[in-house]
Amino acid sequence: MATIDKSNNAIIEPLAAIPTMMGSGDLKLVRQVASQLPKGGRILEFGPWLGGVTLELSQFGNCHVVDRFEWTSFNSELLPGLFEPGQSFRPEFDRLMELNNVDVTVHECAFSDFEWSSDPINMCLIDAPYSGKGLMDCIRPIASSFTKDCRVLIKHGANAERISFIAAIHRLLSEGYFEVEDVGQPAWCNIAVLKTTPKTADLQDLDWNQDALLSPPSEIDTPDPWGGELYLSAMYANAIEQGNWLRVYEMLDQQIPKRAILKEWDEMERRLNTSGVTETILCNFATVLDVHNDVPRMRLGNLDPTHSFHAALRYSWIALEGNESRPQIFDIDALAAAFVANAFSVVNQLGGPVSDKDISLIGTRLDLFGTAIMAAGARSFLGIEVTDSNNDSTIPRMPIAGAAIIVPLTNSDVYLREHFDVIGVLDNFTLNTQLEQRLGDLTQMKAAKSAIFYPNVGH
Numbered sequence: 001m002a003t004i005d006k007s008n009n010a011i012i013e014p015l016a017a018i019p020t021m022m023g024s025g026d027l028k029l030v031r032q033v034a035s036q037l038p039k040g041g042r043i044l045e046f047g048p049w050l051g052g053v054t055l056e057l058s059q060f061g062n063c064h065v066v067d068r069f070e071w072t073s074f075n076s077e078l079l080p081g082l083f084e085p086g087q088s089f090r091p092e093f094d095r096l097m098e099l100n101n102v103d104v105t106v107h108e109c110a111f112s113d114f115e116w117s118s119d120p121i122n123m124c125l126i127d128a129p130y131s132g133k134g135l136m137d138c139i140r141p142i143a144s145s146f147t148k149d150c151r152v153l154i155k156h157g158a159n160a161e162r163i164s165f166i167a168a169i170h171r172l173l174s175e176g177y178f179e180v181e182d183v184g185q186p187a188w189c190n191i192a193v194l195k196t197t198p199k200t201a202d203l204q205d206l207d208w209n210q211d212a213l214l215s216p217p218s219e220i221d222t223p224d225p226w227g228g229e230l231y232l233s234a235m236y237a238n239a240i241e242q243g244n245w246l247r248v249y250e251m252l253d254q255q256i257p258k259r260a261i262l263k264e265w266d267e268m269e270r271r272l273n274t275s276g277v278t279e280t281i282l283c284n285f286a287t288v289l290d291v292h293n294d295v296p297r298m299r300l301g302n303l304d305p306t307h308s309f310h311a312a313l314r315y316s317w318i319a320l321e322g323n324e325s326r327p328q329i330f331d332i333d334a335l336a337a338a339f340v341a342n343a344f345s346v347v348n349q350l351g352g353p354v355s356d357k358d359i360s361l362i363g364t365r366l367d368l369f370g371t372a373i374m375a376a377g378a379r380s381f382l383g384i385e386v387t388d389s390n391n392d393s394t395i396p397r398m399p400i401a402g403a404a405i406i407v408p409l410t411n412s413d414v415y416l417r418e419h420f421d422v423i424g425v426l427d428n429f430t431l432n433t434q435l436e437q438r439l440g441d442l443t444q445m446k447a448a449k450s451a452i453f454y455p456n457v458g459h
């Protein structure tokens with residue numbers, strides 16, 4: 001039934017139904033935002049399809065749409081028989097707009113070819129790109145044209161199923177290009193409503209590539225539309241799906257602890273495309289994520305790294321806080337091998353965290369012990385591997401596991417005692433008389449810095 005517009009007494013015809021892919025929750029949100037626009041505001045819509053949303057938007061401002069108008073097989077599934085895949089559906093869009101008296105400026109092109117005049121834009125709705133790069137194709141040409149109060153609505157921008165896409169949104173938020181607006185949307189409405197910031201215009205010069213998606217979390221909070229940490233958790237999920245574990249632990253190392261991410265991660269983990277990622281690997285990550293975001297932080301004194309592998313992970317992550325090598329030391333396979341070899345028992349026997357200590361161990365299987373010692377926060381580790389065949393008395397002067405043999409007391413021994421806080425003689429090799437004598441001499445050395453101890457690690 002027609003109604004009368006009281007402002008000018010014009011007859012308003014009821015709108016002819018136009019198919020739309022958005023549900024009523026989405027449309028309600030679109031209307032809610034559009035209704036805040038100043039009179040005559042300019043609205044830019046990427047991906048109008050047949051114009052169902054355009055029709056709504058046209059009631060609130062001057063509409064521009066960008067679409068290549070190419071019918072797809074997915075469109076045919078939704079509306080069988082209207083067009084063949086590959087055909088242009090522009091005639092139908094034009095017909096429906098005309099039928100509803102909608103005045104719209106059409107930009108028929110691929111998003112990547114779109115150019116904009118630089119007229120100010122008050123609202124932008126983007127519905128189609130599924131990747132950060134696709135999103136940037138839309139935003140880059142208009143980034144410097146948004147008005148201060150402009151709102152950018154991105155369909156699927158808060159859709160937890162679209163991991164790489166929302167990881168891209170996380171990047172835009174964490175680098176300060178946009179902020180999420182709290183519009184009170186229901187949980188099933190996955191449109192992200194973004195506010196511009198003083199930095200938004202810089203997007204016109206941003207060179208977006210896949211690696212950049214892995215940019216670290218920043219000090220800027222990135223809450224999702226419901227105040228949770230969906231975006232932060234998508235950042236990890238995206239890096240995990242790409243198999244970039246070093247990057248995952250680098251990002252975790254830099255992330256400001258937030259308890260709320262743990263709830264989000266429980267959900268996100270189930271959505272991961274886990275081909276090539278075993279449950280065990282995910283479990284390990286969940287443990288480290290948990291300890292990192294455990295606020296207030298668990299105390300090291302309450303943890304025994306020999307208790308279980310996950311206890312060793314927790315212990316090591318905390319012990320390495322502030323250590324710039326933490327992500328590299330968090331090579332989970334190496335830590336697991338060290339744990340299985342009972343190497344963390346040395347950490348316990350040393351009396352706990354060994355932060356800021358230089359430690360040298362004499363014995364065998366030192367790569368494993370070195371891993372445990374470094375994971376417990378040591379400043380440096382020198383392994384002196386005892387072999388039967390090697391008579392070279394040179395001790396490598398580097399803070400990593402190396403190979404050497406001890407024969408008569410040398411300058412290297414002096415260096416050992418003066419440089420290291422602790423020299424441990426493991427019981428996993430057989431002492432010969434010569435070596436025993438030499439260790440005795442080493443122990444007797446006067447004015448030495450190091451303590452010598454004899455951890456029991458078994459053969």
Ligand SMILES: C[S@@+](CC[C@H](N)C(=O)[O-])C[C@H]1O[C@@H](n2cnc3c(N)ncnc32)[C@H](O)[C@@H]1O
Pocket residue numbers: 019020021022046047048049050051052053066067068069070109110111112127128129
């Ligand atoms: C998901 S539909 C939009 C649905 C619409 N918002 C609705 O609710 O009815 C995506 C639209 O974007 C267009 N599109 C997708 N990718 C595009 C691209 N790279 N360049 C131009 N148009 C594109 C499609 O032709 C389609 O009309």
